[in-house]
Amino acid sequence: MQKNLFKGIHIYNYCHIYSGVRMSYIRRFLVFIVLLSYLSCTPKKKDPLEDIFLFLFLNNLLNSQVAPCSTPGLPDDPLFSQQWHLKNTGSTSGSISGEDANITFASNAGCKGNGVSVVTVDDGMDTSHEDLSPNYDRTLDINFGGSFFNSIDCSTNGTAGCHGTSVSGIMAARDTNGIGLSGIAPRAKIGARNILANSTDANSGTAMSSFSNGVFVSNNSWGAPDNTGRFAPSGNIWKSGIDSAFRLGRNNLGTIFFWAAGNGGNFLTSANTGGIVSAGSAPRDNSNQDGQANYRSAFAVAAIGNDGKKASYSEEGANLLVTAHSQGTSGVAISTTDISGAGGYNVNGGGTNFSSNNYTNTFNGTSAAAPLAAGVGALILDRNRNLTARDVRVLLARHSRKNDPSDPDWTTNGAGLNFNHKYGFGAVDASLAIPAAQSWTNIGPEIVTGNLAGSTTNSTITNNTPAGAVNTRVVSGSGIGKIEFVEVNMTVNTGAADDSADLFIELTSPSGTKARLLVPRICTLNNALSFCNDITNWTFGATIFMDEPANGTWSLRVADVCNKATSVGSNPLVCTSNTLYGYSRSDANFTYTRAATINNTNHTLSSWSINIRGRAN
Numbered sequence: 001m002q003k004n005l006f007k008g009i010h011i012y013n014y015c016h017i018y019s020g021v022r023m024s025y026i027r028r029f030l031v032f033i034v035l036l037s038y039l040s041c042t043p044k045k046k047d048p049l050e051d052i053f054l055f056l057f058l059n060n061l062l063n064s065q066v067a068p069c070s071t072p073g074l075p076d077d078p079l080f081s082q083q084w085h086l087k088n089t090g091s092t093s094g095s096i097s098g099e100d101a102n103i104t105f106a107s108n109a110g111c112k113g114n115g116v117s118v119v120t121v122d123d124g125m126d127t128s129h130e131d132l133s134p135n136y137d138r139t140l141d142i143n144f145g146g147s148f149f150n151s152i153d154c155s156t157n158g159t160a161g162c163h164g165t166s167v168s169g170i171m172a173a174r175d176t177n178g179i180g181l182s183g184i185a186p187r188a189k190i191g192a193r194n195i196l197a198n199s200t201d202a203n204s205g206t207a208m209s210s211f212s213n214g215v216f217v218s219n220n221s222w223g224a225p226d227n228t229g230r231f232a233p234s235g236n237i238w239k240s241g242i243d244s245a246f247r248l249g250r251n252n253l254g255t256i257f258f259w260a261a262g263n264g265g266n267f268l269t270s271a272n273t274g275g276i277v278s279a280g281s282a283p284r285d286n287s288n289q290d291g292q293a294n295y296r297s298a299f300a301v302a303a304i305g306n307d308g309k310k311a312s313y314s315e316e317g318a319n320l321l322v323t324a325h326s327q328g329t330s331g332v333a334i335s336t337t338d339i340s341g342a343g344g345y346n347v348n349g350g351g352t353n354f355s356s357n358n359y360t361n362t363f364n365g366t367s368a369a370a371p372l373a374a375g376v377g378a379l380i381l382d383r384n385r386n387l388t389a390r391d392v393r394v395l396l397a398r399h400s401r402k403n404d405p406s407d408p409d410w411t412t413n414g415a416g417l418n419f420n421h422k423y424g425f426g427a428v429d430a431s432l433a434i435p436a437a438q439s440w441t442n443i444g445p446e447i448v449t450g451n452l453a454g455s456t457t458n459s460t461i462t463n464n465t466p467a468g469a470v471n472t473r474v475v476s477g478s479g480i481g482k483i484e485f486v487e488v489n490m491t492v493n494t495g496a497a498d499d500s501a502d503l504f505i506e507l508t509s510p511s512g513t514k515a516r517l518l519v520p521r522i523c524t525l526n527n528a529l530s531f532c533n534d535i536t537n538w539t540f541g542a543t544i545f546m547d548e549p550a551n552g553t554w555s556l557r558v559a560d561v562c563n564k565a566t567s568v569g570s571n572p573l574v575c576t577s578n579t580l581y582g583y584s585r586s587d588a589n590f591t592y593t594r595a596a597t598i599n600n601t602n603h604t605l606s607s608w609s610i611n612i613r614g615r616a617n
Helices: 002-017 023-040 048-063 104-108 163-172 201-209 236-252 366-383 389-398 430-438
Strands: 117-121 189-193 217-220 256-260 277-282 299-304 320-325 334-337 359-363 465-475 482-493 503-508 514-518 523-525 528-530 535-542 552-560 571-575 590-594 603-615
Touching: 104 430, 117 163, 117 366, 163 189, 163 334, 163 359, 163 366, 201 236, 217 366, 236 256, 236 389, 256 366, 256 389, 299 366, 320 366, 320 389, 334 366, 366 389, 366 430, 389 430, 389 482, 465 603, 482 503, 482 552, 503 535, 514 535, 552 603
Parallel strands: 117 189, 117 217, 217 256, 256 299, 299 320
Antiparallel strands: 277 590, 334 359, 465 552, 482 535, 482 603, 503 514, 503 552, 523 528, 571 590
């Protein structure tokens, strides 16, 4: 009996070494063989320990979470050489060799997303595409209706691009099939949920939570309107849906939600505003103002180019988790799948684009960065199925790469982790994340402090006073030795004759780490210049404090850092770096001229509270 049993163990290890067979099937087959061998043995006397040993072995065989067998090696698809975001040789304009998602280790280990299911929540997907159909799983779909290019399978006629088709290819285009290109997780199963066809709050909640047991990773390259400078709240049903799936999806391990940080990070100058910004440059959007990318159950992803530096459009924020590659300042975009035939982004199949209309090399934005990070998430779960969604967040924070290392915004938090408001904890790197996943020990149960009211003793925010109003909250007895996410809810009244454009908000942890929650900005409404709306019951999210202890004194500084100088015919909002009290950078210098009359009034901090999420150790 023992001889037969160890023969089964030998076959099991053989599958770890050699590839091509799905482990879920080989496990069942091996269990059958072992049981058959056992039953065929009929000794007159049997050691009862054999039954126990057999049970333990078979249980381990059926439930082992070691990665499935898969064909090792980098993809050999015809267009793979154009996918610099997967393997950057330095051949594209402005690129740095090795500035990519670093998939070599994963590919050589045969870690390609086998057995992992991902969904593209977007405008649909060309489900019959030659490079997507092999991985397509219709059971993951939700069809919210809509017309033409918002249909679940995306029409192949016309000229509009099917955004979700390109997003899907970055994640899970099939590799090594002699056509096209490869996704970063080319053996993952993929489905589509066309929320952009009818993005009500109820539908958004459904897109997050329905059939979540079968969804390992959800990519969301959609969200708040860009380039407004305004706060964009998320709906309560959406919050409930994403929270439920984050906790209970994937059989209580949690669905992982990657979210595009936003494309409103371009700085406005005199040249691109017709003189409205008369000096320097000013930002519009911050990812902390996006009610979805800023939310606790979403992993916000920023964008960098092939040189590893911030893409101009990518939004900054204390909420960012990681960054991933997309089109940057060099103008070199991402190669991925496009609608089959004449539709989509590659209409003519000529010029600098691919000759095949089924693919495009022009996809960009944080819309392209998010699925690249999501694909790394799929590879992580390929390697270790036992990880919770919370585990993956902490793992990525600890095991991403410090890109653009000379950027002055890099700081080391109280737990020794590097963070940058442009990049989060750095660029996703499969060769760092996957070995970490294999040896990962799951983190402990979540502890939540609940909303702890902060002091408003210093409630008046005096105009043009960089020191601002500083208020504190002492946290004690929380039981949180390692923070995972911090939420700060607040209401700031600006008064009828003023707006929130000149406010700077900063939260400092007991460890001394500073999170910039809001910076001065310019706002538009319906494509016209406007006041920036008040901060009313808004919750800012922050990952920057990852792994720090929660107990101690937290400080919130809200400051009016700009001077509104009234003059004839104009009313400039003047911000200079020396008025930003520690936020010193050249792109903070700007003069914004508006025709409206605006008084220099004080603001009032009406209320604020802090909610800390983490674990004991």
